[in-house]
């Protein structure tokens with residue numbers, strides 16, 4: 791049975807790296823599609839590129855529109871065709887980033903109410919100082935990366951997890967401190983039935 795798995799966590803926690811290693815591992819068990827939000831479609835690329843201009847409510851709505859199109863055009867068709875889907879970011883990212891951008895949880899949720907719950911949502915946690923060093927090594931930071939902090943993102947991810955847990959989402963937390971990407975993927979794989 792195909793599974794929809796979402797990898798979440800603060801900027802620089804290791805989402806993209808982990809999602810890639812996990813997808814590679816799942817390929818040994820069946821067809822696996824790796825994807826990301828915002829999407830790499832022309833619309834998603836426009837949202838990413840316009841992040842300085844699209845802020846607050848307009849950004850929340852644009853990200854949600856990209857997510858619904860992602861579900862309709864990519865995630866659901868792949869699941870129906872029998873592929874596992876691993877997504878780097880999904881609804882929890884909005885419950886964190888759009889809050890940093892000034893919206894309430896209730897407003898953000900209202901834009902995401904009709905999204906499909908994943909089979910498993912994985913929250914990566916990492917030492918804030920390690921994350922800070924990783925971000926400091928980057929040549930450019932996005933507006934929201936500059937506005938937030940690893941500590942604030944970790945706190946808002948805790949809130950997101952409680953909020954989505956109360957709505958029946960199946961979620962796990964992986965403490966990545968001292969773990970290689972392969973070891974993190976191993977721990978995630980242990981929670982999947984294949």
Ligand SMILES: Nc1ncnc2c1ncn2[C@@H]1O[C@H](COP(=O)(O)OP(=O)(O)OP(=O)(O)O)[C@@H](O)[C@H]1O
Nearest residue numbers: 800801802803804805806807808924966969970971
């Ligand atoms: N488990 C790990 N151990 C050591 N280094 C890691 C680990 N996971 C990721 N990294 C390194 O940390 C950096 C950030 O990783 P990555 O880009 O995957 O994070 P991210 O959460 O996707 O960031 P962003 O949300 O900003 O795109 C990269 O240099 C990556 O090689």
Ligand SMILES: Cc1cn([C@H]2C[C@H](O)[C@@H](COP(=O)(O)O)O2)c(=O)[nH]c1=O
Nearest residue numbers: 827828841853879880883884887932934
């Ligand atoms: C999914 C999602 C994305 N965003 C914004 C924030 C960043 O500009 C990008 C994500 O970039 P990254 O390379 O994955 O760090 O999109 C957002 O504001 N809300 C969301 O839910």
